[in-house]
Amino acid sequence: xxxxxxxxxxxxxxxxxxxxxxxxxxxxxxxxxxxxxxxxxxxxxxxxxxxxxxxxxxxxxxxxxxxxxxxxxxxxxxxxxxxxxxxxxxxxxxxxxxxxxxxxxxxxxxxxxxxxxxxxxxxxxxxxxxxxxxxxxxxxxxxxxxxxxxxxxxxxxxxxxxxxxxxxxxxxxxxxxxxxxxxxxxxxxxxxxxxxxxxxxxxxxxxxxxxxxxxxxxxxxxxxxxxxxxxxxxxxxxxxxxxxxxxxxxxxxxxxxxxxxxxxxxxxxxxxxxxxxxxxxxxxxxxx
Amino acid sequence: xxxxxxxxxxxxxxxxxxxxxxxxxxxxxxxxxxxxxxxxxxxxxxxxxxxxxxxxxxxxxxxxxxxxxxxxxxxxxxxxxxxxxxxxxxxxxxxxxxxxxxxxxxxxxxxxxxxxxxxxxxxxxxxxxxxxxxxxxxxxxxxxxxxxxxxxxxxxxxxxxxxxxxxxxxxxxxxxxxxxxxxxxxxxxxxxxxxxxxxxxxxxxxxxxxxxxxxxxxxxxxxxxxxxxxxxxxxxxxxxxxxxxxxxxxxxxxxxxxxxxxxxxxxxxxxxxxxxxxxxxxxxxxxxxxxxxxxxxxxxxxxxxxxxxxxxxxxxxxxxxxxxxxxxxxxxxxxxxxxxxxxxxxxxxxxxxxxxxxxxxxxxxxxxxxxxxxxxxxxxxxxxxxxxxxxxxxxxxxxxxxxxxxxxxxxxxxxxxxxxxxxxxxxxxxxxxxxxxxxxxxxxxxxxxxxxxxxxxxxxxxxxxxxxxxxxxxxxxxxxxxxxx
Numbered sequence: 001x002x003x004x005x006x007x008x009x010x011x012x013x014x015x016x017x018x019x020x021x022x023x024x025x026x027x028x029x030x031x032x033x034x035x036x037x038x039x040x041x042x043x044x045x046x047x048x049x050x051x052x053x054x055x056x057x058x059x060x061x062x063x064x065x066x067x068x069x070x071x072x073x074x075x076x077x078x079x080x081x082x083x084x085x086x087x088x089x090x091x092x093x094x095x096x097x098x099x100x101x102x103x104x105x106x107x108x109x110x111x112x113x114x115x116x117x118x119x120x121x122x123x124x125x126x127x128x129x130x131x132x133x134x135x136x137x138x139x140x141x142x143x144x145x146x147x148x149x150x151x152x153x154x155x156x157x158x159x160x161x162x163x164x165x166x167x168x169x170x171x172x173x174x175x176x177x178x179x180x181x182x183x184x185x186x187x188x189x190x191x192x193x194x195x196x197x198x199x200x201x202x203x204x205x206x207x208x209x210x211x212x213x214x215x216x217x218x219x220x221x222x223x224x225x226x227x228x229x230x231x232x233x234x235x236x237x238x239x240x241x242x243x244x245x246x247x248x249x250x251x252x253x254x255x256x257x258x259x260x261x262x263x264x265x266x267x268x269x270x271x272x273x274x275x276x277x278x279x280x281x282x283x284x285x286x287x288x
Numbered sequence: 289x290x291x292x293x294x295x296x297x298x299x300x301x302x303x304x305x306x307x308x309x310x311x312x313x314x315x316x317x318x319x320x321x322x323x324x325x326x327x328x329x330x331x332x333x334x335x336x337x338x339x340x341x342x343x344x345x346x347x348x349x350x351x352x353x354x355x356x357x358x359x360x361x362x363x364x365x366x367x368x369x370x371x372x373x374x375x376x377x378x379x380x381x382x383x384x385x386x387x388x389x390x391x392x393x394x395x396x397x398x399x400x401x402x403x404x405x406x407x408x409x410x411x412x413x414x415x416x417x418x419x420x421x422x423x424x425x426x427x428x429x430x431x432x433x434x435x436x437x438x439x440x441x442x443x444x445x446x447x448x449x450x451x452x453x454x455x456x457x458x459x460x461x462x463x464x465x466x467x468x469x470x471x472x473x474x475x476x477x478x479x480x481x482x483x484x485x486x487x488x489x490x491x492x493x494x495x496x497x498x499x500x501x502x503x504x505x506x507x508x509x510x511x512x513x514x515x516x517x518x519x520x521x522x523x524x525x526x527x528x529x530x531x532x533x534x535x536x537x538x539x540x541x542x543x544x545x546x547x548x549x550x551x552x553x554x555x556x557x558x559x560x561x562x563x564x565x566x567x568x569x570x571x572x573x574x575x576x577x578x579x580x581x582x583x584x585x586x587x588x589x590x591x592x593x594x595x596x597x598x599x600x601x602x603x604x605x606x607x608x609x610x611x612x613x614x615x616x617x618x619x620x621x622x623x624x625x626x627x628x629x630x631x632x633x634x635x636x637x638x639x640x641x642x643x644x645x646x647x648x649x650x651x652x653x654x655x656x657x658x659x660x661x662x663x664x665x666x667x668x669x670x671x672x673x674x675x676x677x678x679x680x681x682x683x684x685x686x687x688x689x690x691x692x693x694x695x696x697x698x699x700x701x702x703x704x705x706x707x708x709x710x711x712x713x714x715x716x717x718x719x720x721x722x723x724x725x726x727x728x729x730x731x732x733x734x735x736x737x738x739x740x741x742x743x744x745x746x747x748x749x750x751x752x753x754x755x756x757x758x759x760x761x762x763x764x765x766x767x768x769x770x771x772x773x
Binding site: 003011023 | 751760761
């Protein structure tokens with residue numbers, strides 16, 4: 001019995017070291033990229049649906065790697081900031097939804113990163129929150145994707161009442177986590193700056209029905225204040241607003257672009273990146 | 289409590305330690321098994337502990353009543369009380385809504401509208417398993433194959449024994465109950481063997497079944513939008529999902545029981561390496577197949593009597609087996625389809641052709657073996673479509689979709705995230721898994737003897753490799769399929 005317990009305990013004690021070694025090795029192999037001739041994209045579902053990666057790659061003539069994932073939020077952003085190579089070009093979109101979503105509803109799946117855990121811990125994430133995140137990251141993942149999955153048309157099965165109502169309840173009813181997420185995301189931006197990255201910051205549009213609800217919720221102003229802090233950290237005083245052409249349906253639903261919208265955004269981004277403009281923040285909007 | 293959960297990872301070592309501390313008193317050990325098992329079951333829903341307790345009490349006293357009753361008709365009457373009570377609960381919780389729905393539909397065909405309401409019934413986890421286990425006890429006592437027990441604690445431990453309580457193997461009282469009467473000594477080799485079986489079970493469940501489930505679920509849910517080749521892929525992934533899921537569960541259950549000094553019956557014997565359907569059914573869910581054989585097929589006359597009798601009994605056993613899985617026509621069709629597969633073998637008297645292990649003593653199978661395994665596997669994959677489909681319409685649509693012009697196109701799984709474990713990784717994992725299963729097919733479970741003769745560092749490296757792949761390639765957590773049965 002004693003022999004059995006001692007052996008099991010020995011195997012268990014040694015296991016974390018073996019596991020972390022293998023983990024880091026695989027992470028190094030699958031997630032290490034070169035900063036040369038590459039653009040790294042991060043965002044949530046708005047970015048995931050809103051940029052045509054192969055098209056962007058073709059137009060700007062460099063590799064485009066995306067870590068955009070539906071539901072991605074601050075932990076995922078911090079991991080991105082930690083793992084993206086030094087001196088690289090990065091295009092990030094920290095969306096309102098990522099800032100407002102409840103912590104436990106975030107994706108939180110971007111492999112393990114000590115920097116990300118440390119930052120979250122400093123910003124009021126509890127041990128339970130961090131344990132839940134760690135649990136989701138035991139499995140190693142490929143951080144950078146080169147393919148896009150775009151929606152082709154507007155989802156006619158959606159009704160604005162139902163859709164907007166669910167977003168109002170889930171996102172625009174509380175700012176409980178906004179402050180923590182803001183501070184953590186600013187640290188992520190600082191990290192990118194320390195690494196000498198050139199940062200392009202992008203905001204994606206919402207359908208007018210969502211815009212209206214956002215304004216009515218009163219949370220809009222608080223979120224705008226967060227963006228002002230982000231722009232200050234980025235050292236930007238002027239923001240470019242770009243109105244997308246709405247001659248045809250460019251939305252898939254009330255907060256995601258469809259393929260036509262994504263292609264428009266991609267064209268604009270390609271022009272900006274190629275022109276090396278000094279202003280690096282772009283807000284895509286729809287006219288009411 | 290799921291075997292692949294943190295809760296169980298905490299529960300098991302605590303129970304293991306206390307159990308062996310109590311090893312001086314058999315009665316205390318058995319009592320502790322009952323308490324732990326009730327805790328394990330109550331973790332899911334404590335309200336159903338009353339049902340489990342009721343089943344234990346009824347069958348214990350029925351066993352006692354049978355002990356003192358010599359009159360045959362009275363013995364039969366007592367047995368029927370047990371059968372009606374056990375199957376009554378099972379019928380109510382599992383089949384009530386199915387029968388009500390079908391009665392309403394049948395009457396509506398004749399223009400009559402029945403005003404009978406279905407109920408919002410929660411199916412108690414494992415009810416089909418422990419009901420059959422307690423039934424085996426009363427039937428064996430009735431047949432005087434087993435002395436009824438006077439020890440209610442041992443009996444409660446036998447019915448509620450947590451490793452196999454919720455998804456089997458469905459134990460016979462003749463095998464498991466006497467083990468509760470004997471003093472158990474800790475056996476190092478048995479415990480190590482149990483740990484290896486648990487490890488392999490976790491790999492099958494978390495790596496194979498859960499990853500296959502992600503792809504199979506996407507394809508089955510989008511059957512109408514998928515090409516024929518994609519649908520074939522979906523059925524294939526479900527085939528490996530259900531095997532990894534259920535045989536993985538059984539491995540964990542048997543391995544866990546071994547840690548406590550118990551030997552449970554084998555439930556799977558590499559069924560996908562079967563060369564005909566009869567062999568498949570001797571190797572798949574063995575505890576249920578043999579239960580039906582012993583308590584239904586043989587009492588109905590078995591293979592004695594004429595051809596008609598054999599055919600009838602075969603259909604009865606397969607249809608009932610299908611219905612045991614769930615209150616849905618898809619399961620009944622699945623059972624019936626397997627009866628049709630089995631029938632030619634039965635009629636040609638070839639249902640016991642392949643008794644020995646395929647390619648025994650050799651590394652590679654013969655060409656004939658490969659072809660037989662392939663055809664049996666294909667028939668099985670086809671039948672699983674009914675098992676997995678939501679309803680008959682879904683199954684028919686799925687099958688129609690397969691036999692379309694897109695059958696020979698390149699399969700595309702829409703909605704599968706490319707940054708998650710990709711299909712190519714899954715294929716590699718499946719290949720490695722099948723190779724290990726093939727190499728270990730002569731043992732009780734695939735890695736039973738693997739690496740035992742290796743030097744320690746290599747053996748430990750193998751263990752670490754399996755554990756690391758469980759963490760690295762874990763699919764998203766899915767409930768064990770057989771919990772719903």
